[in-house]
Amino acid sequence: MPEVLEVERYRELAEGVVGRPVAKVVVPDPHCLADPTTQAGLRRALVGVPFERARRHGKLLLLDQPGVSLGLRFGMTGGLLVDEELAIDRLIYAPAEIGEQWIRFRLYFADGGQLSLHDPRRFGRVQLDPDESRLGPDVLSLTEGDLRTALAVRAGPGPALKARLLDQSKLAGVGNLLADEILWRADLAPDRPCASLDRTEERRLHRVMQRTLAELTERGGSHMGDLMDERHPGGHCPRDGTELVRTVVGGRTTFWCPGHQR
DNA sequence: TAGATTGTTACCGT
């Protein structure tokens, strides 16, 4: 579920914990702790100190204290709970109830409130001072020049366009659904080599990308794209009716329209 | 029931 749009919503929710001193750290599922973070380390670093900021870099949420950052990654099914409010879109992923058994990590605050990582599938991770240097520029504030740099190739045709959009070290925040939606809207085939794009196409991709992110934010998230309903075998292009092709690009299932994506 | 899944990382091969 969480791509950049969802994590940005988590960040907004997490602003609600700024200024509140951490009273207790609970880790019902230590599996969620990313090396070398430990429960004892979290307690030592966080307890007694208030957060001063909620940040986001791509799909990584960061809660800063003076001198230390708490990083949260949400994997495929992670969600954030603050004071019993869950910041996920129930339209698409709607567990009947928020299962207490799926709370993997929780902070209690001195005022009695809490912040929790809710994650049925357990791909989410918690880490102190996560390495942000391996992330490219955040897609929500990406300039046209940033995109050109992200698509740049040393030699040869370069990787498939979609694979590059999914490469978090080049460009942080785009996931599988957003990548398909953006390329569909930009009339670009997902397997186009990066180096084959001309300046006009790069500019179009940048414009469509920003527009798509803004529009899907309005609609409620990554899963609200025009392509979503047709993302199944036999689905048709909402624009021209062509049967969509299902392939694998960049290791991920890809739906695209051979009728208008070139 | 078999198959698919919105993310990340490691590893192998070219």
Next chain:
DNA sequence: CACGGTAACAATCT
């Protein structure tokens, strides 16, 4: 070194 392909991870849903 860059990149593709694959598997692994884990659990749930269609």
